Amino acid sequence: MKHLLSYLACACFVLLTTKLYAQDAVVLSPDKQLTLRVSVADGKPAYTVTYLGKTMLENSPLGLQTNEGDFSTGMKYISKAEDVVNKNYNEEKIKKSQVRYTANKLTCLFENAQQKKLSIVFQVSNNDIAFRYEIPAWGERMSCVVEKEATGYRFPSLTTTFLSGMMSPMTGFARTAPSYESGYQADAPMIRTNRSNEGFVFPGLFRVGNDGWVLLSETGVSSLYCASHLSEYKDGIYTVAYPNPKTNNGFGSSGAALALPGVTPWRTITVGATLKPIVETTIPFDVVEPLYEPSRKYKYGKSTWSWILWQDNSMNYDDQVKFIDLAATLKYEYILMDALWDKNIGKDRMKALVKYANSKKVDVFLWYNSNGPINDAPQGPRNKMYTAIERKKEMKWLREVGVKGLKVDFFGGDKQENMRLYEDILSDANDYGLMIIFHGTTLPRGWERMYPNFAGSEAVVASEMLVFVQGVREAEAFNATLHPFIRNTVGSMEFGGVLLNKFLVKSNEGRNKRLTTDAFQLATSVLFQNPVQMFGLTPNNLTDVPTFEIDFMKQVPTTWDETRYIDGYPGKYAAIARRNKTQWYVAGVNANKESVKLKLNLPMIAGKRVRLYNDDTSKAPYTKEIAIDKNGELEIEVQAGGGFVIK
Template sequence: MKFSILFAALSVLLAASSRAQDAIVVSPDKQLSVKVSVNNGRAEYAVSYKGKVMLENSPLGFRTNEGDFATGVKYLSKEEGVVNKSYTQDRIKRSEIQYQSNKLTYSVENAKQQKVNIVFQVSNNDIAFRYELPVWKDRQSCVIELETTGYKFPAQTTTFLSAMMGSMTGFARTAPSYESGYEADGPLGKPTRNNDGYVFPGLFRIGSDGWVLLSETGVSSLYCAAHLSDGTKDGLYSILYPNIKQNNGFGSTGAAISLPGVTPWRTITVGSNLKPIVETTIPYDLVDPLYEPSQPYKMGKSTWSWIVWQDASMNYDDQVKYIDLAASLGYEYILMDAFWDANIGKERMKELIKYANSKKVDVFLWYNSNGSFNDAPQGPKNKMNTSIARKHEMKWLKEAGVKGLKVDFLGGDKQETMRLYEDILSDANDYGLMIIFHGATLPRGWERMYPNFVGAEAVVASEMLIFSQGVREAEAYNASLHPFIRNTVASMEFGGSLLNKYLVKSNEGRNKRLTTDAFQLATAVLFQNPVQMFGLTPNNLTDVPAFEIDFMKTVPTTWNETLYIDGYPGKYAVIARRNNSQWYVAGVNGQKEPVKIKIQLPMFAGKKVSMYNDDKEKVTFLKEVTVKKNGELEVEMQSGGGFVIK
């Protein structure tokens, strides 16, 4: 009897102790909830939204060269707080942002009595968490070798993921560069070819319960970038650090940090529909500028000969034609691409820049990032890879009047590579230069962190439309994915809006474009990047309907607001963006058949609007339509077609 009473009392004490270790943090609107706990020596968390499980118990933790925080940890304490932050930003999907979250600091220690804080911030529809490491006795630094952080999805989940490219593969061994396609509604646990995992961002549909978007932000020179592992059959995806084979096998796979130090933020966006996914600003809410801009940077549109006219166009006369095209369109910039150094040279480039400036056009120049980590032959080379070379080159660029650089072939996510990204950006700011990265990793909060960063590729972009029939066939399908996945977490320099019928200089014979003109106009709005290199060619001024050219002259590249309207990734996408008081609603159809949709457009309720759309023969037209007083409008999109309403 006494034993039974004692056992019962002990059970109550153990249950109470277990409950004391549990911590719950909820969003300000009480809809999103995160539970954090320690079970059997492992920290874990679970996520629910509107009472439905979005993530089951998922592991937290990491291992360092100084101690293990993946197993054998004990709960220490918890502390609650709030975060309120307002900021403005000129180059993302919104210009004015109010961020409010509830904060939980959950402290644990390992077997060596080393402490770490696991910090969660939960706002309406967004979760962010990271690890904060204090000084441990006499240790002022450590190497984080791996993370056991994971995401355990319910069984009914389907995936929208893009495989990490193999290290030292692709063109001139420049991969990985985040240029694999996404598969829509894939199964949980599908392995990648080389078990290299999947890139951020990753989208997951939790059956009929909702959606989850995973990514990370705040990655600087102080850490490596991470990605997702192949999933297990029971739905667990874990954080992976870069493959040691990246960058020709040179450099680390983990992260060396000073103490106290922090990891990047892992982000989880949750919604019962896709609206929170499209509209999230969480990549920027968690970070702040790392330095002041040396001058105001001007966003805008650019011409670009290379995308259609290719390498042969990198000569003085053809660049004059594209400067004239930019001037005719009222574009702010021209981008002159690879081999300008050999085919034009610095002295004649100065003449070209003066000519461009006389036409009120400024210049971006292409550079190879390479020093030692790939085989890309294009020049200029060995100008961006060291501080001494960069500063010498950038001094000339500033004196010549160049306004920005497109730096290419940076494949890899190692901490050393993140340091190169940051060094290029920081040095460029000293010389008043904007930076676009190509053949690059996903930007992780960089639009806010680095004031002169104006975009990155990190997607199967327009150049692959030139090189691959398969990519041309999948163009509309891919476009229907980007607003929900890649482009929702970072600017995306796609280089599109191609109006040639054939994607070659002659505009005939091969590389036939398989999407409509209305589709191409729509992507100018659908794809968000503050400096847009559009793929128009000089002949488009006369062989394309004037209303299409007028649209491309006036479409903005910066936005004050972005709204989800309708869509399903891999099928079709419709979003709205506002520039000052002007709304643009853009849609594309990635399916093999036409689709009719009824959409709600409260910003146009009862108003007459201009609609760019396609008829059944896929000929693009412009007409005036009236939106119902209740904001409803029926729209038909052809296969491979699209529309814009303004």
């Protein structure tokens, strides 16, 4: 009898366990190395992520809260559906021009306490997870407001972080924050004493001890939703946080208004045992589609830019002629004329200036203030981009005089109101054949693919801060070793770099001394990816730097057919390779206080003779031809604050 009772107890336990786990839904990557498991416990949906059998994310919450009901608690698992996604696409504006995306798809259907349904769609490819919520129409209810997400990320306790803080609203220059221009901390603990309560921007990088790396971000944000960020670490978890209600001077909802059926943006998780999948991921673009057709063939390339070193005083007719001539000499496609051109040059003379540029085979980008009621920035042109009527009038004039693109500056938030403005500017600009670059801006979230005339965003501590802030100059090499693994891996990054002046002022002497080497600066032209690059070269560089540096800057491309991780550790050093057609460029920088000797594995140029650009022990730049052995291995020394390029 005792044995029978024991048997019955075991049988009941097996049945109970089978019933519990029968509600689990599991999806694996095509190579079966990445596993995502979805479950419901006590009415709360959750997921876990393992890679190569090791836990990357522990039991993490899922769900939404809306004005039509709570979909984070009291939930019941209804059913699942499985499918496979196969997709090939071309996109010349990102790190890889031809992409094949294959993923296993899992759709989980849930029901809340009011019997309203919600689906969560997961797509799991090799090293990448993307998921979003799909909300059906609920009877006669054809709209809702999503007020909050329960979506969270629970990392193992040994995890360290590489995160950038979300800036406080209505702070910074002319109350233009948040503008995604805070620095990153490397290898920081999850538990912090100096919490800001604003959370952290996407993307965020996490090192899960010795088990691997995880990159979190989002993609597919359009006018139909707000952008989000990571909350502060609380109760062992990071959650998806919506914009602070105080942004935009307090105007606009911090949630998202959806017509039903509707979908949220995609939450993305990239996982790897090394940083290779992080550097090479294309998931921000894999799960989105173009929202409209390009009105013309957009041309990408390099640009001169007087403002970065010659500043506001350069915004005059004569100085712009000098930078047009510089662009022509360098065979650059563009010149960017920055803030205050409307006051200091004016539309009539600008028309003549554009004509002069075109005669030199140089096209023009012009700067605009986004403003309206969303910032206090005084620089003009103002009040031309915020409303449809003024915007279309201005863009009609721009098309008539032959301008090819705009740099629109000073956006201060991630509310749905802001996302509508971004999309309206892009859509209207396409109607007039204009490319758009955003500065003082949010992270681009799949926009390279969604908007055909989008040509990049700043959203980083960029070159202007090198001019203005000593601490940023001191951290230049440190920051450069982060971007290939974090910010620039999920979207184009218009940094405005390659500064060859020894002092970051027009006179090239006396103050704002540059603390990195010339080879470092050349390396960033490859390390940082954006389809239109505004480089900080000045006319004096044609004669005061070695000729081989100028020749290199004439040749380096801005679009790439392939990108590969080579080596690196965020905050210490970085080395990546990019290919344009058949030409490979390998670039690296060193943020350590001492030189480092790297052993690089370069199979793409094995057995070839290539040109090396590097610094000697005195940090003077040099170039020479070298041979890569048949195994593709190369030992190279990189100076502190230095860099190298191999091509």
